[in-house]
Amino acid sequence: MSLFSKIRCALTLGQGVLVSLPEPKGDEPPFALFDQWFAAAKKCGIVLPESMLVSTATQEGIPSARVVLLKEVDEQGFVFYTNYGSRKAAELDANPHANLTFHWNILQRQVRIEGRVERVSYEQSNAYFQSRGRGSRIGAWASHQSHPINSRSELEKQVQHFQEHFKDKEIPCPEFWGGYRVVPRVIEFWQGKADRLHDRYVYSREDEHALWNVTRLSP
Template identity: 50%
Template sequence: MGRSGSKKGVPEGARRDLAGLRREYTRAGLAEDGADPDPIRQFGRWFEEALRAGLYEPNAMVLATATPDGRPSARTVLLKGFDERGFVFYTNYGGRKSREIEANPRVALLFYWGELERQVRVEGTAGRTSEEESDAYFATRPRGSQLGAWASRQSEPAESREELERRLAELERRFEGRPVPRPPFWGGYRVRPERIEFWQGRENRLHDRLLYAREGPGWRRVRLQP
């Protein structure tokens, strides 16, 4: 056996000097007079720019949850809607993320648009969307994704890939020739934001950070040091 910390078996690329990996941020900054006083409208502005830039899955966001005793976990999900009420995503209500949300609804979201040198951080509380909203979104999904929602017992162990594919084939036969209804264990969550931070990379690591925090019916905005 090799000594602890040995580089044996580690690919050469993985041994690259990480301290030397850096880039300078040179795009436009984010000034208070150029930002919308409403953070949802500001998010919409940045999201439209991410769409126009042709970024790969600009609606991808990291969702962080935690157990009641503070054990965190994070994963990437897809944003499927946003407005003044919050940010919406859909999932299996039996999976780990849902179990943690039901026990501790305080969550965080992170959007990272590296090509634009931007991040958006959201902190808030998650709650289920209405059944009508979940039904409406589920009806827009490709049929294969609809069947996949039925087939997956999210976060539970699987004996094999073949087990999942066998279950999918059974569901294809079960729903052949008719619409696939939304599973009762699948639906949406809406994250009601309490804090939204917009981060724009700047030269010399003096990044722009504008934080919006709920204050009564409106928002208070403050610049944070990088």
Template identity: 50%
Template sequence: MDLSEFRKEYSDRGLHREDLAAEPVEQFGSWFNQAVELGIPEPNAMSLATVDEGGMPLLRTVLLKYFDVSGFVFFTNYESRKSAHIAGNPRVSLMFPWVTLERQVIIQGRAEKISSAESLRYFASRPRESRLGAWVSCQSSVISSRKLLMQKLNELKDKFAHGEIPLPSFWGGYRVVPSTVEFWQGGPARLHDRFLYTRSGENWKIERLSP
């Protein structure tokens, strides 16, 4: 299928150096709030790139659950394929594809496990079905049928029917501590605006990149 004529001209919304926050997390928060206000579906959906022991990259979508000056936090099974990759090479990349706004944010950094206490606080806030789901799935492993998952779910519903669902020892969060953050704003004639924040000690250097 030839998609060479499938193209869209971007608007002239623009992104200017003088409008950027000094800190990338503050700038990210501004863009994220705009995405929420404009009703972008699942604005916290982000692509997470890791590499395996042979250097082969793998990309998947995960959900950002909170962020602050320390980094960007997501949750997963610690026995999953992504966790195995992170254990071997904690350098990862995140990308937020806010296509409707003609924007993307690309983050490079280091993934670190958060504390069990921090994971527990989030786990306790999840709907009961989601907490059960964390116990059911041996993430990334090969299974013969969905029926086995549903059988295990029903068993766990019975097991925890009259009490709290504990935090699994194999489940928790990662915080991606950023080293670079790029803000990309689409522009006409493919002359996009790109600004790169690079960590320099306790401060951030901001540079404009050619499109």
């Protein structure tokens, strides 16, 4: 084992390369395992463990991907917040399917999630929006995300405009900003192991009312 691997094992208390994934049982849902891995990622010092790659595609199947932050997760799905006028939103409106990919480097873990996508309610978006700092709330109003802008000063003018507009007032969540929930149909857990002989388990279900199946995949 290389020095780097030894340091990594020490830092992560042997999670990752040293510990095999427990054999999953029959039709057990994958959420408990996701929670366990996410908690481990938060504990081991990874910067922004909640960052994930969101891949979308146009109706013609042309893909695009970008990093966003996971803000809520439960058995209903995985929620991130964004601008409903952005490129990703246009792609999701036309083709409501996405893939989420987490890579927790030091733990040698990857999780890939596939599923249909729906918008969360305005109430849910507003509840999250109100938890953000005032600057980020103004920023959301000021930015036409993914649209061309002539200069930074144009953006700053927009910021100033909304600072004045909302001076001493509550800042509501804009109708053009909110959450998307990815309702998982497939979740793959990948645990890096020595000699590239990794553990891979893929959980899948026909739809969100069906039971989960789990299968081991070759590395």
